[in-house]
């Protein structure tokens with residue numbers, strides 16, 4: 001986007017909002033407010049998505065059903081609990097580009113990552129290593145290292161990490177390919193965050209899957225920062241599995257449930273190692289209480305427990321909005337919104353504010369990670385004080401993520417104005 005004077009103005013941002021075909025969704029969310037009642041500029045949907053106004057009704061409906069039906073709620077009411085998770089499947093599958101048989105909402109992210117590694121980390125002889133990013137999200141690293149130790153393998157020897165080149169922050173695709181080619185026959189599992197939580201870099205998962213499969217590795221992705229943010233096309237990518245949480249871009253509430261994808265090629269494999277429970281049992285026979293496990297021939301075989309209805313209701317309320325808005329429309333707006341944020345930040349001067357996220361829209365989602373020269377956390381505290389919610393990641397990064405579902409161009413402009421003033425620069429024509 002060319003920097004023109006005209007773009008750096010509140011009136012430009014407001015005009016973009018008027019032209020935005022998705023603008024009505026903003027009013028369907030609750031925005032946190034400051035002490036004086038004015039809403040925060042909320043650009044933190046990458047950490048915790050906002051609450052859809054409909055969520056309360058979705059949860060209340062099930063509380064009412066529980067109150068009035070008791071156990072009969074499993075079979076009665078508008079949406080019987082026995083099949084409750086199924087009501088979410090189609091919409092979730094669309095968001096991540098999976099087939100409905102390949103996607104299920106269950107457990108939480110790190111739990112699902114462990115369950116997937118039970119199935120897809122099968123060390124054998126020399127092929128006993130796991131490849132992750134050097135700056136993987138800590139929970140992913142703990143999960144992966146503990147799986148290695150569980151198999152009596154030493155993480156010091158069996159964990160390969162992908163590091164950016166000296167002086168660089170982003171991983172170059174050719175370097176990922178090189179490591180896979182060099183170590184592929186020792187690698188059992190490649191497990192990458194598909195959109196890096198820190199840099200915002202979005203990897204080409206189809207390409208990485210192809211490189212891994214050519215070397216005989218299983219390939220899985222942690223899509224915590226991808227789901228609801230970038231086009232994942234999980235089925236077409238061919239990856240073996242993916243896991244994600246739904247409380248970031250998918251607005252399911254704090255600690256809300258996660259989801260998983262297993263490619264259909266694995267569904268009917270009778271030899272696949274898997275931790276099992278009764279919710280994975282053939283639905284026709286589940287209540288016959290038989291000893292023999294007869295897995296559902298879809299990803300649902302990986303389910304363990306009966307569905308936590310109260311935790312699932314918020315996801316459903318949010319997914320209805322995604323389904324209605326259409327993921328490709330959201331992505332289109334997201335590309336434009338983030339480009340606008342980039343234009344404004346760049347106008348502050350590359351020498352002062354560095355954007356570490358790739359500038360290629362194909363290699364990023366909504367989030368831009370920025371570093372400000374000679375500043376520390378006090379800058380972050382200052383902009384928070386001035387009414388912005390973004391997030392700070394040690395040692396020196398501010399992550400800013402306009403969520404296309406509810407953020408506006410005006411939000412982005414207001415953030416820019418506040419950042420500019422916090423840096424001691426004079427604000428542009430900036431109304432509040």
Ligand SMILES: *Cc1c(COP(=O)(O)O)cnc(C)c1O
Nearest residue numbers: 109110137139193197222224245
């Ligand atoms: C947010 C996030 C997590 C958090 O995991 P939970 O099990 O939901 O607490 C893990 N990994 C990545 C990459 C994340 O972005």
